[in-house]
């Protein structure tokens with residue numbers, strides 16, 4: 229406790245009522261949460277099993293568990309819940325599945341599954357899937373606002389809204405028929421459950437005696453409601469957040485949520501932290517100056533004692549290729565000359581597509597790196613195949629999973645057969661697998677096709693029985709060899725080497741499943757739970773990394789939240805990239821400014837911005853304008869590079885802002 233400053237200590241010790249810690253980046257908000265968990269257990273006698281901490285990503289949850297693990301000894305920490313909102317929701321649904329009317333082993337549909345299903349429903353109902361993305365977004369936002377399909381239908385005014393609402397209705401019914409929930413349901417279903425069943429809520433309130441929430445500014449309406457319900461009248465909770473780091477408005481989070489808290493909990497205590505322990509004063513000054521351009525509900529001032537620090541570099545590059553090359557060689561040089569470990573560098577960018585070039589350059593220079601998102605383990609073909617088999621084994625009614633694997637490897641079940649099966653299942657209102665077993669199906673197709681379907685269904689049931697009864701992992705290994713999956717992969721790969729790698733992924737997946745089951749000390753984790761966890765991790769970790777080896781870290785600015793690195797590169801500081809073109813059009817540049825603020829405040833010692841003067845876009849070379857955010861930074865703290873070729877007379881004519889030089893060079 230002595231390592232914390234007085235304000236932080238106050239935040240840790242205050243447990244008699246609701247508490248909000250409102251503070252800027254790097255001021256130790258997350259540290260307060262970890263310390264407070266230890267304090268609650270050690271000093272207040274609250275057992276770890278009664279404490280729930282919610283963080284934003286799996287990675288953050290893992291880190292927090294580790295940190296708490298260092299503060300608590302063995303048994304003291306047993307039963308502690310540190311999870312994401314979605315994991316918490318999943319746990320609640322799993323424990324209450326009976327009352328909710330789900331069979332155990334229900335499936336979780338991710339964004340892509342959901343989109344495929346919605347498109348499918350639209351085809352059936354409207355003969356086309358135009359605008360499926362918009363409808364999916366609308367459904368998702370209804371769910372986040374706790375609006376049921378019935379309410380959506382009632383409220384719909386325009387024909388588009390009516391269409392969306394009726395798709396929503398159909399979609400929800402189908403999910404239920406599949407014994408599946410989607411991502412938004414993981415929050416929505418528990419909230420509705422608690423609203424309608426006070427006795428269930430009471431049970432959970434009794435179990436959760438203290439709740440802590442990190443990155444509170446990014447909770448949306450339904451997540452907030454979940455917290456509010458779980459903490460109940462006792463309101464024993466601590467939330468920490470920074471309104472300037474709210475970057476998920478597109479998922480329903482609003483900086484104003486912080487103000488809402490004060491209204492809902494009039495006795496809310498607010499603690500502000502102002503000392504930053506992460507960055508040099510110069511980096512902080514840049515962050516403070518930038519964010520001052522946004523309107524503020526709360527005024528905060530951040531200061532640091534870590535010295536003024538090096539100037540912030542702004543590097544102009546000829547084009548995007550030169551930009552990536554520059555960043556790669558810069559890192560290599562620092563690594564070689566100053567012996568800085570690779571993992572101390574982070575490269576941040578606005579969108580995943582920007583990663584490709586820098587990845588190539590890092591590979592070229594043999595710099596080890598880790599990319600979060602993009603080509604994640606779970607997005608590999610073979611992993612998706614296996615996961616679909618797993619999903620089907622725990623929930624045979626999962627039609628999406630069935631369609632994905634029914635011909636992997638080939639079973640000579642053609643599209644016409646599947647179509648007939650689908651129509652029949654639809655008429656009967658049953659899942660595809662159930663339809664395979666019904667007598668009536670025989671009227672709709674030739675016996676040899678029917679036989680193929682039934683053979684598949686029997687085979688699946690056999691594997692399922694084995695998984696449920698005995699050693700599930702051994703049964704799955706048998707399944708992989710029974711499928712002759714290795715051969716299938718080899719046929720679909722250009723070289724044996726690639727095939728071996730892909731098979732390696734298959735075994736790795738089985739090992740992870742085994743590890744998930746083994747890790748549980750209580751021995752309660754069933755095969756079904758382990759799959760559910762794996763599926764959820766797959767979804768949540770698409771943006772996250774697994775290992776913390778010595779590698780340069782590549783990630784989007786969104787994914788960098790809460791993290792810190794000694795050396796940070798922010799690439800593509802250009803108009804239409806940051807701020808993003810869509811935000812300029814929609815007039816939501818403030819949110820992009822917060823994103824830039826998040827990126828800047830990840831840096832501990834060195835911060836480098838790069839931008840390209842020209843860039844290829846949609847096959848065309850276009851001139852780029854430096855980001856307005858560069859303009860908004862304290863110019864005296866910036867050191868410009870790559871602007872030497874700007875003619876002197878132009879420089880003088882345009883004043884001393886280097887930005888003006890570049891703009892004039894580009895003739896704008």
Ligand code: ATP
Nearest residue numbers: 231232233252253254255256257258259505506790
């Ligand atoms: P963000 O807004 O980016 O999530 P945060 O407010 O959660 O940041 P932390 O990550 O908790 O900040 O802390 C930032 C850094 O400061 C960490 O390296 C942490 O270990 C360190 N730190 C926090 N409090 C103190 C303290 N009292 N003394 C020294 N170091 C501290």
Ligand code: MG
Nearest residue numbers: 257258442790
């Ligand atoms: Mg934090």
